[in-house]
Amino acid sequence: MKDQKSSSPMTGASILWECLEREGVKHVFGYPGGAILPAYDALKNSKIHHVLVRHEQGATHMADGYARASGQVGVAVATSGPGATNMVTGIATAMLDSSPIVCITGQVGSKLIGSDAFQETDITGVTLPITKHNYLVTHASEVAQTVREAFYVARSGRPGPVLIDITKDAQQTTCPFDWEAAAPQLPGYRPDLSPAPQEYDHALELIHHSKRPVILAGHGIIVSGAMREVRDFAERAGIPVALTLLGLGAFPASHPLNLGMMGMHGEAWVNHTIQEADLLLAFGMRFDDRVTGTLKTYAPNAKKIHIEIDPAEINKNVKVDVALVGDLREVLHELLPRIESIDRSEWLDSIDKLKGDSAVRDIQNLPDSGHLYAAHVINDLWRETREANTIVVTDVGQHQMWEAQYYHHERPRSLVTSGGLGTMGFALPAAIGAKVACPEAEVWVVVGDGGFQMTMCELATMVQENLKIHIAIINNGYLGMVRQWQEFFYEKNYQATPLLNPDFAKLAEAYGIRSMTVSERSQVVPAVQSARKHDGPVLINFKVEQEDSVYPMVAAGAALHEMIRRPSKIVETAADE
Amino acid sequence: MLNTFVVYVENKPGVLTRVASLFRRRAFNIDSLTVGRTEKPEVSRMTITVDADRDQARRIEANLYKLVNVLLVENITNQPSIVRDLAMIRVAATHGARSHVLELASVFRARVVDVSTESLTIEITGGEDKIDGLLEVLRPYGVLEMVRTGIVAMRRGSKSSDAATAVGAVAQETTGDDVSYSV
Numbered sequence A: 001m002k003d004q005k006s007s008s009p010m011t012g013a014s015i016l017w018e019c020l021e022r023e024g025v026k027h028v029f030g031y032p033g034g035a036i037l038p039a040y041d042a043l044k045n046s047k048i049h050h051v052l053v054r055h056e057q058g059a060t061h062m063a064d065g066y067a068r069a070s071g072q073v074g075v076a077v078a079t080s081g082p083g084a085t086n087m088v089t090g091i092a093t094a095m096l097d098s099s100p101i102v103c104i105t106g107q108v109g110s111k112l113i114g115s116d117a118f119q120e121t122d123i124t125g126v127t128l129p130i131t132k133h134n135y136l137v138t139h140a141s142e143v144a145q146t147v148r149e150a151f152y153v154a155r156s157g158r159p160g161p162v163l164i165d166i167t168k169d170a171q172q173t174t175c176p177f178d179w180e181a182a183a184p185q186l187p188g189y190r191p192d193l194s195p196a197p198q199e200y201d202h203a204l205e206l207i208h209h210s211k212r213p214v215i216l217a218g219h220g221i222i223v224s225g226a227m228r229e230v231r232d233f234a235e236r237a238g239i240p241v242a243l244t245l246l247g248l249g250a251f252p253a254s255h256p257l258n259l260g261m262m263g264m265h266g267e268a269w270v271n272h273t274i275q276e277a278d279l280l281l282a283f284g285m286r287f288d289d290r291v292t293g294t295l296k297t298y299a300p301n302a303k304k305i306h307i308e309i310d311p312a313e314i315n316k317n318v319k320v321d322v323a324l325v326g327d328l329r330e331v332l333h334e335l336l337p338r339i340e341s342i343d344r345s346e347w348l349d350s351i352d353k354l355k356g357d358s359a360v361r362d363i364q365n366l367p368d369s370g371h372l373y374a375a376h377v378i379n380d381l382w383r384e385t386r387e388a389n390t391i392v393v394t395d396v397g398q399h400q401m402w403e404a405q406y407y408h409h410e411r412p413r414s415l416v417t418s419g420g421l422g423t424m425g426f427a428l429p430a431a432i433g434a435k436v437a438c439p440e441a442e443v444w445v446v447v448g449d450g451g452f453q454m455t456m457c458e459l460a461t462m463v464q465e466n467l468k469i470h471i472a473i474i475n476n477g478y479l480g481m482v483r484q485w486q487e488f489f490y491e492k493n494y495q496a497t498p499l500l501n502p503d504f505a506k507l508a509e510a511y512g513i514r515s516m517t518v519s520e521r522s523q524v525v526p527a528v529q530s531a532r533k534h535d536g537p538v539l540i541n542f543k544v545e546q547e548d549s550v551y552p553m554v555a556a557g558a559a560l561h562e563m564i565r566r567p568s569k570i571v572e573t574a575a576d577e
Numbered sequence B: 001m002l003n004t005f006v007v008y009v010e011n012k013p014g015v016l017t018r019v020a021s022l023f024r025r026r027a028f029n030i031d032s033l034t035v036g037r038t039e040k041p042e043v044s045r046m047t048i049t050v051d052a053d054r055d056q057a058r059r060i061e062a063n064l065y066k067l068v069n070v071l072l073v074e075n076i077t078n079q080p081s082i083v084r085d086l087a088m089i090r091v092a093a094t095h096g097a098r099s100h101v102l103e104l105a106s107v108f109r110a111r112v113v114d115v116s117t118e119s120l121t122i123e124i125t126g127g128e129d130k131i132d133g134l135l136e137v138l139r140p141y142g143v144l145e146m147v148r149t150g151i152v153a154m155r156r157g158s159k160s161s162d163a164a165t166a167v168g169a170v171a172q173e174t175t176g177d178d179v180s181y182s183v
């Protein structure tokens, strides 16, 4: 007998949910409206749980956070016109960080397309440059194959966002549903490239001849699931590992070969190591300008091997000597048996010497001056939560960099942050997505007082969904990162960066969220402990030093080794007091 | 230098926009772009010329492949190929000048496709140089109107990449001497 679902006609809307279920979707994040109403009407027959957001940007960040925390495709739903355009920032965020999400938008009836009908926006046109691919569906019969293709494209190869725009009539009309017949047909799509044999030989030759190699570990390691392989590789070859922001967690922070984060706010020894290297092994990273500094003087003596799934990244920013285009995990599987173990203790010792200078400048090593620095908050938070299954979700700004410096990530997907687009307002909704994906995880939001106010409407979503999320506002009274640039490069002309903030405690109260305010270092640990014990979400307002800056810093356009360091004056005053 | 790409794409709505948008977004300047049918109804063929150095050309190719609807990309810049542009040129040709213009047209093996008392309309196909050449000699008579299609191109010889092989083809290519990769 035939499957009942494949014989009786179904509406496009029912087919949509049925296909999402078959793709493994358990949760979607969305907001209804006229053009997507038929889909919402059909939701009642679906096992999928719908999370009602407060703004469609939040839905996309939630889908993104869901994807980054779990590795599964996240789904966001919105209506046409303003609903769809509200998704743009979240889609661009997912695009630049290669995060697999599928966005579903309603569209006006197919007969009305092009007529400037009420709430008509050409969203496939708008999102064309910020999606990996997108679709306009005008017939119910196209729904199934489109959904299958969208999920396949979103999660395969270099992942990314896919948008499906479905006209109202395509949701309403019926057609037979046949899952098998709706298999993806993408004759031009090739996510599964692999390098030729001679390229491996060339790479091995460079690796075995190198005296001062460094692995540059990026997000691709996590996407590919190559943590084990990278570790084996580093250990066998005795090569130290520097990480990008999105690579944090791809290699354990406590590993003796871990150097830490590279780039604009990377530790000084990491950047110096890269500049002095004779070989860079770029694993799933793309030589973003935030990690290279000016290209003119970038790692001038180093040969470069680039292992990367996206051929368009090869030679885009940095000219490389060997490119192994393919899935990182598979490429490392090929390389590993042929890696000779080489004693590089001389190189590793010379790197260790570089660390001493940084230690004396580290604010953690200075006596308690009574001031609360963001670095203290993050470091204490790390100490308290490191043993737990913790996911930290950060926003964008100074607090994001301090988190990257002082929270030492041991596991992949334990940090969720917007790197490529640097989207303020990302943290709270992304954390909601992460918590929905991983309910057993302890989720902490580390967010600035500025960025929090961009998407704080999602507090209501969090409460409505009963999610126990901890929110740490790093409240410096400024758009801190911009203030820092004004301090360094615009003669302290603090235009439009001081913030007048609401009473965050009262705000939390209004949502029924427990809140705490912390302004002394000694209160940090008790507050964190009390938040963890509380049976529900907690917001902690950490009132930190207002004009602290993130050090070191490579100014935009400067060489990677030319860093602005924490001035000794500040170091001394802090120590004197 | 001017690079010529032959690009096979799925014949679906919006694909031309995707290709054009890619060039704009990556800040590559299209010199000409033509698109038309092939022997397979589900495949369209584009000829794109763009000013790019070798490295940029390779990145253009890689970026084109990132478009899901792109089936096959060939950079035929340095390959023996047949390249054709088509132009229609309306040139002022009153009584006295008429025979001269006709003569020039025949030297270039161009055809007269429309005649009026004041002008002649000449159709010419050929490489871009040939058409530039004809234009050059016609200019003194007064070019009243001109339209060119932009080039279409095809590789010479038996190594044809028909639309059929474009469907599902995997291009294994090694370019450059200092860096090799598969795309």
Ligand SMILES: Cc1ncc(C[n+]2csc(CCOP(=O)(O)OP(=O)(O)O)c2C)c(N)n1
Binding pocket: A395, A396, A397, A398, A399, A400, A422, A423, A424, A425, A447, A448, A449, A450, A451, A452, A474, A476, A478, A479, A480, A481, A482
């Ligand atoms: C949506 C958006 N708008 C503007 C910026 C530019 N920007 C980068 S960091 C920053 C300041 C962030 O301030 P806050 O959230 O208080 O964090 P802090 O730097 O103080 O830790 C701004 C405005 C951005 N990244 N994203």
Ligand SMILES: [Mg+2]
Binding pocket: A448, A449, A450, A474, A475, A476, A477, A478, A479, A480
């Ligand atoms: Mg701030």
